Amino acid sequence: MADQFIKTITKNKYFRAFALNGTNLVRQATAAHETSRLASVVLGRGLLATSLTAQSVLKGEERMAIQINGRGPIGNVVVEADAKGSVRGYVTNDKLASIFDENNQLDVAQAVGTNGFLQITKFAPYSNPYIGQSQLVSGEIGDDFTYYLAQSEQIPSVVGVSVYMNDDDSVKSAGGFLVQALPDATDEAIDQLEVDLKNMKPLSDMLIENYTPLKILEAIFGEGEVEILQVAGVGLAAEPTKDAYREMLTTLPAVEIQAMIDEDNGAEIVGKFSGKRYFFTPEELTDVILEINANNAD
The missing domain is CATH 3.90.1280.10 (HSP33 redox switch-like)
Structure with missing residues (x-):
């Protein structure tokens, strides 16, 4: 079953925003690789962030491949996606044991590491691949995609992704959003967005409460403040036979x-x-x- 993805624009035309519920695709990917609890979160975040980025920068037959290597114990995070909603990926150390931070939460940043780069290669028919790269800023993946889009694509953006696990190490919920400023966005609007993002309910809580992609974006911009431009399916790419x-x-x-x-x-x-x-x-x-x-x- 494909998960739902939406593309929207705010009614004031200051931002375009994307959101997806990727629970099924992350469940399927982590089950196929039999990933550990921490590896499931890292892989899931990578799949979600790449899917959102692909939908925002690709079109037609274009596709992209991303690689994150922060020199952490998870090894490489490798994901491929296309403009049509297909995505697939893996992590090098898919059995990595859990690492916890000072709040007793899974420490994604330590698993991924920060001494490295996020590299994105874009492929388009009849043209040479385009390779962009940026330093990792946190190892949390969402922040690193945010920084990449601002530095390499020159697009002011915010990427938020979350994977929430059940006690039995299966995936309970997974999803994310991507917000990009449009040319007409004022400094005041951007400042207000930063405030709203800081004050919004945690993304993991929204996913647990079964927020739809639209409801996630309305939690950021306000009810009725976004117009849906596209609704599509996102799912794992087909495996070669x-x-x-x-x-x-x-x-x-x-x-x-x-x-x-x-x-x-x-x-x-x-x-x-x-x-x-x-x-x-x-x-x-x-x-x-x-x-x-x-x-x-x-």
Whole structure:
């Protein structure tokens, strides 16, 4: 099931704002990777922030890949997303044990680290990739995307993301918002937005109370103060099928496929983004070798 995403503009035309309920996609991603409690929060925040950013800066067939490396124990956070609402990602250390801060809350910043960068690569048809990079400012992910958008995209923005966990380490709720100032935004309006964001109910509380994406934005700007421009679905990108992975194997030298048979009695492919495993028997790999040889003979 796809989660709901909305794109809006404030009635005074000072801001455009995006919000999404990403509970299902974060649940599916963390279940597929069997992530630990802390890794689930980090991965979920990465998926949410990337989804929001993709919807704000991409169009058509464009897509983006983000990498966060703060040199923390979680390792790399890698997420890909497109303009159509598909997203997928993983963290290097998906079994990281819980780390707590002084308030006994999961310490995302320490897990991610701050001695590194957020890098975003944007891909568009028929053009070279665009790579933007900014330093990590907090390791909390939402703040780091906020800083990136201001520095690399020159778009004054605020990104808020939250993943709330159940006692059994499953995902209870996940969602976020992104607010961007438009050219007509006055200094007074921006100052007021900062005040409103500081005074609003915590995002995690709103998600627990089942706030819709629209209600989250109305909690920021006021009831009836935003106009919906788009409602769309956001969900995990489709995993390549076993047939697709077989096609990839046919691009390898036949000697490498034979080594898989001789040394491992088959081959197991693990999808980095999905965690799914596909096993190829010696007989299946022998068929792959026959196809490789036939293609090379043409």
